[in-house]
Amino acid sequence: MEILKLKNLSFSYPERDDEVLQQISFDVKKGEFLVLGGPSGCGKSTLIKLVKHDIAPAGRRKGGIIFNGKRIEDLPAEELAGEIGMVFQDPDNQIVMEEVLQELAFGLENLGYSTDYIRKRVAEMVQFFGLENLLARKTHELSGGQKQLVNLASVLLLNPKLLLLDEPTSQLDPVAAKEFITMVKRINEEFGVTILMVEHRLEELTAVADRMMLLNGGQIAYDGSPREVFFNVWDRRDEIFSAYVPSIPSLSLHLNENPEVKEIPLSVKEGRMWLSGINGFSAEQQPLPEAVNVRKVLSCDSVCFRYERKGENVLSDLNIDIYSNEIFAIVGGNGSGKSTMLKTMAGLINPQRGTIRFKNQKLKKIPKQEFHLSVAYLPQNPKLFFLHDTLEEEWSRAIERTNDENGNEKMNRITEMLGISHLAEHHPYDLSGGELQKAALACLLVSDPEVLLIDEPTKGMDPLSKQKFGELLTDLHFDGHTIVMVTHDIEFAAEYATRCMMLFNGQVASVSDPRSFFAGNTFYTTSINRLVRGSNLQEVITVKEALASWRVQASIQV
Amino acid sequence: MLMSFLHPFYLIAAVLLLISLTLLQGLVEQLRNRAKSFFFLTLFIVAVNPLVNHRGTHILFYFRENPVTLEALMNGFLMALSLLAILILFISYNFVLTPGRFLYLFSKILPQTALLAMLTLRFVPLLIRRLDEIKIVQKSKGMTITEGRVKDRAKNGVSLVQILLTWSLEEALQTADSMKSRGYGVTKRSSYERYTFTKNDIISIVLLLVLFAGCLIGLFNGYGNLTLYPDLESTSMGGAEWSVFVLFLLYIGFPLLVEGREQFRWRYLN
Numbered sequence: 001m002e003i004l005k006l007k008n009l010s011f012s013y014p015e016r017d018d019e020v021l022q023q024i025s026f027d028v029k030k031g032e033f034l035v036l037g038g039p040s041g042c043g044k045s046t047l048i049k050l051v052k053h054d055i056a057p058a059g060r061r062k063g064g065i066i067f068n069g070k071r072i073e074d075l076p077a078e079e080l081a082g083e084i085g086m087v088f089q090d091p092d093n094q095i096v097m098e099e100v101l102q103e104l105a106f107g108l109e110n111l112g113y114s115t116d117y118i119r120k121r122v123a124e125m126v127q128f129f130g131l132e133n134l135l136a137r138k139t140h141e142l143s144g145g146q147k148q149l150v151n152l153a154s155v156l157l158l159n160p161k162l163l164l165l166d167e168p169t170s171q172l173d174p175v176a177a178k179e180f181i182t183m184v185k186r187i188n189e190e191f192g193v194t195i196l197m198v199e200h201r202l203e204e205l206t207a208v209a210d211r212m213m214l215l216n217g218g219q220i221a222y223d224g225s226p227r228e229v230f231f232n233v234w235d236r237r238d239e240i241f242s243a244y245v246p247s248i249p250s251l252s253l254h255l256n257e258n259p260e261v262k263e264i265p266l267s268v269k270e271g272r273m274w275l276s277g278i279n280g281f282s283a284e285q286q287p288l289p290e291a292v293n294v295r296k297v298l299s300c301d302s303v304c305f306r307y308e309r310k311g312e313n314v315l316s317d318l319n320i321d322i323y324s325n326e327i328f329a330i331v332g333g334n335g336s337g338k339s340t341m342l343k344t345m346a347g348l349i350n351p352q353r354g355t356i357r358f359k360n361q362k363l364k365k366i367p368k369q370e371f372h373l374s375v376a377y378l379p380q381n382p383k384l385f386f387l388h389d390t391l392e393e394e395w396s397r398a399i400e401r402t403n404d405e406n407g408n409e410k411m412n413r414i415t416e417m418l419g420i421s422h423l424a425e426h427h428p429y430d431l432s433g434g435e436l437q438k439a440a441l442a443c444l445l446v447s448d449p450e451v452l453l454i455d456e457p458t459k460g461m462d463p464l465s466k467q468k469f470g471e472l473l474t475d476l477h478f479d480g481h482t483i484v485m486v487t488h489d490i491e492f493a494a495e496y497a498t499r500c501m502m503l504f505n506g507q508v509a510s511v512s513d514p515r516s517f518f519a520g521n522t523f524y525t526t527s528i529n530r531l532v533r534g535s536n537l538q539e540v541i542t543v544k545e546a547l548a549s550w551r552v553q554a555s556i557q558v
Numbered sequence: 559m560l561m562s563f564l565h566p567f568y569l570i571a572a573v574l575l576l577i578s579l580t581l582l583q584g585l586v587e588q589l590r591n592r593a594k595s596f597f598f599l600t601l602f603i604v605a606v607n608p609l610v611n612h613r614g615t616h617i618l619f620y621f622r623e624n625p626v627t628l629e630a631l632m633n634g635f636l637m638a639l640s641l642l643a644i645l646i647l648f649i650s651y652n653f654v655l656t657p658g659r660f661l662y663l664f665s666k667i668l669p670q671t672a673l674l675a676m677l678t679l680r681f682v683p684l685l686i687r688r689l690d691e692i693k694i695v696q697k698s699k700g701m702t703i704t705e706g707r708v709k710d711r712a713k714n715g716v717s718l719v720q721i722l723l724t725w726s727l728e729e730a731l732q733t734a735d736s737m738k739s740r741g742y743g744v745t746k747r748s749s750y751e752r753y754t755f756t757k758n759d760i761i762s763i764v765l766l767l768v769l770f771a772g773c774l775i776g777l778f779n780g781y782g783n784l785t786l787y788p789d790l791e792s793t794s795m796g797g798a799e800w801s802v803f804v805l806f807l808l809y810i811g812f813p814l815l816v817e818g819r820e821q822f823r824w825r826y827l828n
Contacts, residue, residue: 052739054738054739055735055738055739077741077744078741078744078745081739081740081741081744082741085739086739088732088735088736090729090732092729093729093730093732093733093736094732094733094735094736095733095736096677096680096733096736096737097676097680098676098679098680101750102750105749105750106737106740106742107740107741108748108750109747109748109749109750110740110741110742110743110744110745110747111741111744111745112744112745112746112747112748113748114748115748115749115750115751115752118748118749118750119750119752122750140683140684140687151736154740155740158740158741343694346698348694348695348697348698349694368700369700372698372699372700376698377695377698379694379695379698381691381695383725384691384692384695384696384721384725385695385696385699386721387696387701387717387720387721398699401699401700429724429728443699
């Protein structure tokens with residue numbers, strides 16, 4: 001039986017002629033776990049907001065949405081609020097109250113349930129989620145993952161039949177994201193709640209989703225079980241969606257001449273079984289590219305930092321040297337001090353002890369303005385970077401800062417290269433996350449900085465944008481910029497970094513080239529590496545590397 | 559009460575009782591942090607009052623040809639003590655009446671206003687955290703409010719606040735969506751909290767009312783209020799005055815007794 005029915009649903013925003021959604025029709029069965037994916041702007045977020053009628057965006061809608069046999073606009077407000085729950089992308093913004101307990105009770109209080117009922121429900125839910133220790137905490141003190149779990153619990157308390165999730169894990173680190181998805185799966189399995197989840201990161205979801213749907217340009221591009229979808233994407237040699245196929249199925253599709261849908265491995269376990277059944281790969285070690293002409297550009301010497309006088313050290317006795325011409329990735333768990341480390345290196349916060357040197361010169365001795373031009377910092381949230389009403393104005397201010405006569409030409413070249421020159425007239429807040437990031441990057445690149453410090457560049461990015469951004473980093477690297485980035489994204493670091501470092505407890509836990517770095521880790525590593533570990537094959541960390549070093553007949557298909 | 563009983567003995571006793579209360583509640587840190595400012599405030603009032611107020615008959619000395627009277631000095635002293643007592647009381651008040659309890663008390667009378675007040679309270683620390691983040695990011699562009707000419711700094715400051723507001727408004731839209739999607743404003747709100755009236759609460763209220771009435775009767779009969787003008791009254795207290803004083807002590811000291819009883823039980827009877 002279907003719980004949700006979309007019939008020829010079309011939608012366009014006010015004063016826009018183009019339709020964000022075009023004639024979309026599909027059914028969702030009761031108890032189904034459906035994942036919706038697609039590039040930014042493909043209409044997936046609009047779609048689920050239309051289903052949650054009380055927050056539907058303004059615009060022209062055609063076609064019908066039927067929930068449980070009733071048209072969505074005929075549902076009384078109480079029923080709609082209770083029966084369709086929604087968890088949003090940003091963990092912070094959806095929290096209303098100051099304390100966790102108040103936040104949990106918020107929805108139930110709104111619907112006017114009796115105190116006894118509210119207390120009973122909250123008690124049950126807190127047990128189920130294991131939130132006992134968080135109840136009296138202030139909501140802003142929680143980590144992103146905890147916040148998102150509180151948000152989920154708060155929505156579930158209303159007993160929804162359909163749960164909508166709008167990229168709920170895009171702001172979380174991989175461990176927290178996994179925990180969140182496990183919880184959603186439990187809710188789906190143990191309570192039979194129907195799940196409709198919009199998400200970019202399909203890697204974690206392939207094993208739990210019943211059905212996957214990929215949208216493009218407001219239309220359904222693929223629909224089916226994860227295996228079917230991956231097979232069809234591969235079968236059509238789809239360039240847009242090939243980046244959406246997670247690495248293990250992608251590897252198997254590349255290596256198999258005649259893959260069968262049923263045999264596509266999704267998890268490490270299935271992947272290993274598939275690998276053990278196949279022989280004949282001849283291993284060949286790819287030599288690492290040799291470093292030429294390296295010199296130290298940025299170095300931290302026993303750096304200690306804490307935010308409060310009596311607080312704990314965020315960075316304690318940190319020593320690291322960054323060399324010219326490398327893409328240096330800093331990975332590590334939440335709260336390990338990664339962002340703080342980047343900010344100290346950017347000279348934005350001063351360490352209490354230790355020194356930071358730029359080209360063997362103490363940071364304190366370099367004029368600030370000059371330093372910021374040669375060591376540029378791209379924040380995690382590029383929105384905070386912009387002051388002016390249009391990008392053009394922002395760019396011209398950036399040119400002024402460099403005192404460069406040819407600044408204008410240079411900026412034109414850069415915006416052309418980044419593909420954002422047509423956005424000059426736009427207001428920064430009208431851009432998508434990726435565009436905003438590039439616009440900020442343009443401001444930094446105009447001063448031709450030696451070092452680029454980038455904080456979490458791939459957060460919330462769809463796989464294709466991520467791939468493009470990675471290629472951009474590689475280009476910048478070839479142009480002679482040293483890049484230091486902080487990232488949660490292990491796969492991204494493995495693919496594009498030339499050296500990786502793990503920060504743990506404010507200190508360097510390990511640092512080396514990606515291959516030996518990830519090969520040495522058991523948990524904190526790519527899924528391809530986990531797949532091939534212990535097999536008779538050459539150890540590799542990415543699909544690309546596997547295809548290059550395992551000389552196989554399938555190379556024609558790459 | 560603290561503003562009507564203008565008598566040094568009463569007020570000194572009240573200040574001492576309230577300090578003991580805050581200490582007993584474990585608010586040592588809060589009290590210590592404010593001690594300095596409280597001290598200077600008191601000193602300021604005591605010093606300034608006689609300079610602007612020249613009423614009274616007991617002239618102590620002349621300051622720039624203006625008489626400084628004992629009455630005015632005493633008046634300043636009493637005002638300062640009264641204010642001090644109220645300030646200390648507020649430390650304890652903030653500890654006891656948390657925002658949640660505040661919301662509960664007022665949500666029956668003014669539900670929307672109470673929730674708005676809550677949201678605003680949450681917003682203040684949020685805005686401060688966001689401003690810090692903006693400051694760091696903008697520092698990398700050379701926008702700072704800690705260096706340079708005052709004019710530039712002020713201009714930069716305005717720009718920072720401008721980003722803060724645009725950004726926060728944008729984020730607040732999402733908060734609104736989240737509230738709406740959980741049925742905010744659909745029906746009359748109920749509450750998770752249930753503060754029930756116990757027998758102890760009723761006894762406490764009755765006792766407090768009796769004490770309050772006793773104090774008031776004393777006050778109307780001219781006790782507990784030092785006559786300053788035209789001629790300073792002696793601070794010594796007679797028989798009836800003492801009984802009013804005891805009632806006043808019990809009234810102000812009531813929370814201390816309640817708190818003390820709990821702590822005593824906890825420590826010795828467990």
